[in-house]
Amino acid sequence: MWVLLLLPFIGLLWVPFYNMASPSLFGFPFFYWYQLAWVPITAILTWIVYRSAGHGDGP
């Protein structure tokens, strides 16, 4: 499950993935909404890893 935490690094640290204007969402260019979308996605991924690792004093 820990490998899930690598996804935001892959998705965000290589700018050519999202350096484009379309498809736009609610008028926002892809470049902006793509990065903002990673905020809730990363939160959910972290939550999944947290659940799988148990509620002890940490991993």
Added chain:
Amino acid sequence: VSGSAELDWTALSVCIFFFALVTVMGFWASRWQKGTADHAHLDEWGLGGRNFGTWITWFLVGGDFYTAYTVIAVPAQVFAIGAQGFFALPYTIVVYPIVFAIMPRLWSFAQAHGHVTAADVVYGRYGSRWLELAVAATGLLATMPYIALQLVGMEVVIKALGLTGRYVDRRRQPVHPQCLEGLCKSGRHPCRRGIGREDHQPRGQGRRAAVYPIRARTIRARSAVARRVMDPADVSGGRVRAVLQLVPRSCAADGLGG
């Protein structure tokens, strides 16, 4: 006093209200765990007695993130140079998985062995004074530009309230603080020459160079004084637009003019 120097009473009232609120809450919080706390121990000062739970920590992390960097510096950068300023978003997003992976282990280890700072943890784990020193020095060094940024951010906020800190003389011309201290009475000192705000026009002298704010600005310079320090190539026309810095660094050091 020009328009930009007038107080914004609404903003100032909001600022004073929240400043007072936070101050009162701070004193109130100091009584919060009175009696149980051992104030002789560094844990109390540095880590809140290791008693912060999930909620308090959540708010503390929020306080760490939403600073002058977040609300002033980054928006200003996006406004100035566009999408490049968005570096702040991916950077913040990837910080959280890193923290999630590392910090619980660090926390457990530090709690079990009574360590307070990161340098303590490193010394406790690796037993090297030099590594401990390197971690402590890196932490201090890395914090300094951040603190500097926060101070500049505070300056921006306070100026937005109308508290510009500008001195004006009888003719309402801006006076450089060093001139108040009698450091450049001769009139030959650069901060006496050709000084005026860009929106200010001295009476009876024609228009002069507007160079009072010390940081480089684009201004219209027509006086001989201003031309002297400029690149001759820029002074070919009657009206010259140039970025110039008339006042030497010694005069600019206090930063009050910006």
